[in-house]
Amino acid sequence: MHTSSVKIAFAVLGASLLAGPAFAQETIKIGVTQPLTGAFAASGNYVAQGARIAEDEINAAGGVLGKKIQLVIEDSKSNPTEAVGTVEKLIVRDKVPAIMGAWSSTLTLAIMPKIQEYKVPLVVETSSSGKITTSGNSYVFRISPTSEMEAVAFKPLVAKLGIKKADFLNTNNDFGIGSAAEYSKMLKANGVAIGVMETMDPKATDFSAQLTRIKASGGDTLFVTTAVEQVTLILKQAKELQLNTRIITTGGSNSPDQLVTQAGDAANGSFHTVFFPPWFPDVVTNPEPAKRYMTEWAKRGHEPGGLTEGFRGYDGIFTIAEAIKIAGKAEPAAITEALWKTKVKGVYGNIEFIKQGPAGSESGQNIPSVYLVKIDGGKVVKSGL
Numbered sequence: 001m002h003t004s005s006v007k008i009a010f011a012v013l014g015a016s017l018l019a020g021p022a023f024a025q026e027t028i029k030i031g032v033t034q035p036l037t038g039a040f041a042a043s044g045n046y047v048a049q050g051a052r053i054a055e056d057e058i059n060a061a062g063g064v065l066g067k068k069i070q071l072v073i074e075d076s077k078s079n080p081t082e083a084v085g086t087v088e089k090l091i092v093r094d095k096v097p098a099i100m101g102a103w104s105s106t107l108t109l110a111i112m113p114k115i116q117e118y119k120v121p122l123v124v125e126t127s128s129s130g131k132i133t134t135s136g137n138s139y140v141f142r143i144s145p146t147s148e149m150e151a152v153a154f155k156p157l158v159a160k161l162g163i164k165k166a167d168f169l170n171t172n173n174d175f176g177i178g179s180a181a182e183y184s185k186m187l188k189a190n191g192v193a194i195g196v197m198e199t200m201d202p203k204a205t206d207f208s209a210q211l212t213r214i215k216a217s218g219g220d221t222l223f224v225t226t227a228v229e230q231v232t233l234i235l236k237q238a239k240e241l242q243l244n245t246r247i248i249t250t251g252g253s254n255s256p257d258q259l260v261t262q263a264g265d266a267a268n269g270s271f272h273t274v275f276f277p278p279w280f281p282d283v284v285t286n287p288e289p290a291k292r293y294m295t296e297w298a299k300r301g302h303e304p305g306g307l308t309e310g311f312r313g314y315d316g317i318f319t320i321a322e323a324i325k326i327a328g329k330a331e332p333a334a335i336t337e338a339l340w341k342t343k344v345k346g347v348y349g350n351i352e353f354i355k356q357g358p359a360g361s362e363s364g365q366n367i368p369s370v371y372l373v374k375i376d377g378g379k380v381v382k383s384g385l
Contacts, residue, residue: 027070028063028330030055030320031096032313033086033111035103038078039202040227042258043309044103046302047125048073050310051100053296054317064324071317072096076103078202080110087114097330098123098323100316105129105174115139121323121336125316126309128251129174130182133356133363141339141364143315143351147182150250150273153370154183158190165193165219167245169210169234171226172199179225179250195219200230207234211241221246228254232262239266248372249273256373256380258305267375271383276347277371278307279380285349285369289318293347315346339364 032051035044051071059068072094074086083102090096091114098121102108105127115122116137124132124142128150133142145153166187170176176199184194195217198210211234214222222245224234231254238247248271256274259267276290277283284290293314297307320335323342327334344351353364374383 027068028065028324029070029072029094029096030317031087031090031094031099031101032071032073032317033076033083033090033099033101033107034073034313035078035083035107036073036075038076039229040078040104040107042228042255042306043126044076044078046255046306046309047103047313047316049297049300049302049306050293050313050315051317052313053293053300053310054314054321057292057296058318058321064321065328065330067330069317069321069324076101076107078104078107080106083107083110084114087111091118091120096120097332098320098335100125100313100320103127105132105178108132109174112137112140118332119336120332121320121339123316123319123339125312127175129178131174131178133365134358135363136358136361137363138357138361139336141319141353141366143319143346143348143366143368144252144312145275145368145370146365147179147251149367150179150252150370151182151186154250154273154372155186155190157372158187158192161221161246163187163192163221165195165217166221166223167195167214167217167219168197169207169214169222169224169226170197170199171202171230173202175251176225180223183223183250193219200226202226202230204230205233207237208241211238211243214245215241215243219245221248224249225251228258232259235259235263235266235270246271252308252370255305255308256375257307258303260375260378260380261305265378268377269375271372271374274308274371274373275368276308276311277373279373280382283371283382284347286345286347289314289345290347311347315344315348315351318346319344319351 076083108127170180252275323338327338348368355362356365
């Protein structure tokens with residue numbers, strides 16, 4: 001149990017000893033599982049920070065159903081087995097009526113059977129694997145786009161960018177494999193030749209073998225799908241190998257500002273899909289929540305590069321809070337039903353769910369906006385999508 005949780009537990013215990021029915025004033029708990037340590041730690045912490053901003057904003061406005069919400073945040077350690085353990089704890093011990101998670105598609109797919117077993121709704125804030133919403137789990141509601149949605153949104157740029165031959169380098173997990181499959185399918189359908197399709201372990205730090213094969217392939221564009229830590233290294237190593245291919249990262253999984261800082265000159269000329277462009281507030285669907293989120297992020301002194309990850313946690317908690325409000329009670333079954341009626345003006349855009357998956361056991365899927373940005377001269381600039 002985290003120290004803050006211990007303090008809260010003691011506070012509640014003290015109140016109950018002093019005044020019998022004090023538990024009527026309890027908070028509404030919302031579970032969060034994120035990779036706070038391990039390979040995906042940078043992104044997981046940004047999502048958790050965004051979630052905390054939403055928690056404070058909701059509570060400052062009076063909470064939900066007359067009670068404050070209380071996030072219970074657990075660390076999956078970037079490990080699927082650990083992720084399953086966090087969900088078991090959140091549901092059995094903390095008795096949360098809803099959960100947000102789990103950043104990586106692999107982590108989300110790992111926890112989905114537990115979500116189904118305990119019938120507790122899960123709002124998925126980041127993961128993009130198509131399997132998440134097509135496997136027949138009716139407790140899953142995803143606000144982030146699928147890899148297929150992203151690839152379809154990218155389609156108009158194929159001719160504009162003059163892509164003739166594309167190579168791929170992706171992390172060897174559900175996120176990377178799913179993205180490469182959807183993008184290559186879309187590109188083939190639009191007359192683009194597919195060169196080599198390379199994979200890498202999520203913890204790898206040396207990509208010289210893959211990049212050498214990619215260089216020999218002679219493609220004009222390299223699509224990269226992985227977390228920001230590996231993208232930074234790939235950009236640096238590609239520069240060292242004098243790989244002159246256009247590099248495009250997919251999955252909205254990076255922070256371009258972080259790449260500017262960490263990869264330096266090696267980031268120049270690279271393109272990145274993002275689902276929230278904080279550099280260009282004029283193109284955001286809902287400028288008001290975006291402005292509130294960005295202002296508070298800066299006020300708290302969070303890493304500016306984390307803006308493009310943290311908003312997922314912010315929107316995820318607002319989505320759950322709105323569903324609890326519609327449900328009229330903090331109970332899993334009522335919240336699950338209410339999520340189908342939930343509409344939120346989020347940083348992601350207008351959040352609401354359509355049905356995906358087998359009839360009778362559909363999952364909820366939101367259709368967010370997709371943008372493409374470019375790093376040029378050490379700055380993030382517009383690039384059309």
